[in-house]
Amino acid sequence: GEDVEQSLFLSVREGDSSVINCTYTDSSSTYLYWYKQEPGAGLQLLTYIFSNMDMKQDQRLTVLLNKKDKHLSLRIADTQTGDSAIYFCAEKGQAGTALIFGKGTTLSVSS
Amino acid sequence: ETGVTQTPRHLVMGMTNKKSLKCEQHLGHNAMYWYKQSAKKPLELMFVYNFKEQTENNSVPSRFSPECPNSSHLFLHLHTLQPEDSALYLCASSQDHLAGVNTGELFFGEGSRLTVL
Numbered sequence: 714g715e716d717v718e719q720s721l722f723l724s725v726r727e728g729d730s731s732v733i734n735c736t737y738t739d740s741s742s743t744y745l746y747w748y749k750q751e752p753g754a755g756l757q758l759l760t761y762i763f764s765n766m767d768m769k770q771d772q773r774l775t776v777l778l779n780k781k782d783k784h785l786s787l788r789i790a791d792t793q794t795g796d797s798a799i800y801f802c803a804e805k806g807q808a809g810t811a812l813i814f815g816k817g818t819t820l821s822v823s824s
Numbered sequence: 825e826t827g828v829t830q831t832p833r834h835l836v837m838g839m840t841n842k843k844s845l846k847c848e849q850h851l852g853h854n855a856m857y858w859y860k861q862s863a864k865k866p867l868e869l870m871f872v873y874n875f876k877e878q879t880e881n882n883s884v885p886s887r888f889s890p891e892c893p894n895s896s897h898l899f900l901h902l903h904t905l906q907p908e909d910s911a912l913y914l915c916a917s918s919q920d921h922l923a924g925v926n927t928g929e930l931f932f933g934e935g936s937r938l939t940v941l
Contacts, residue, residue, distance in 0.1 A: 811869050
């Protein structure tokens with residue numbers, strides 16, 4: 714079956730880079746996503762990457778996709794305390810299938 | 825503001841109560857979803873509606889009953905719940921669940937925190 718795995722916790726210091734990793738099993742994934750959930754809020758889309766790309770950069774965010782290894786990563790440069798949140802990796806398969814989410818990685822940023 | 829509004833934000837109910845969660849989206853989307861979020865577990869897809877028709881029911885117990893009267897509104901009717909049903913229930917919408925041409929991006933509400941005593 715489809716599965717998305719991520720580590721549960723990451724702790725970094727303010728100003729450092731954060732790298733959150735994700736692995737998935739569905740080789741037919743068309744899009745892969747990173748969502749952010751702040752305390753008491755729903756999930757908000759941070760960025761997404763189409764499966765025929767291997768990198769996408771958006772300001773402080775860099776997404777790397779290794780389709781062969783089914784590995785997705787999110788790098789946050791110059792991490793700030795406001796980046797503290799839960800980050801969810803998700804994949805979308807073929808048309809007509811709903812997004813599959815991982816358990817979320819809690820990022821804790823200390824000053 | 826994501827354009828998806830959920831009420832109530834918090835709900836406490838006994839196992840014999842009947843209550844409903846409401847979701848409304850103002851984005852002109854055609855697909856709506858219920859997800860369950862429990863601690864240390866992946867987000868669990870419960871139901872999907874596309875153009876008011878239910879297209880997915882992810883083996884959800886019958887004590888959860890969804891209703892989608894139109895593309896903008898989605899309800900989750902709750903009755904005789906168990907304490908293990910306590911969780912954050914998230915509603916989401918997307919442009920069209922079945923079309924392959926769009927990115928499939930989901931827009932989430934802030935969730936309804938449910939506690940079953």
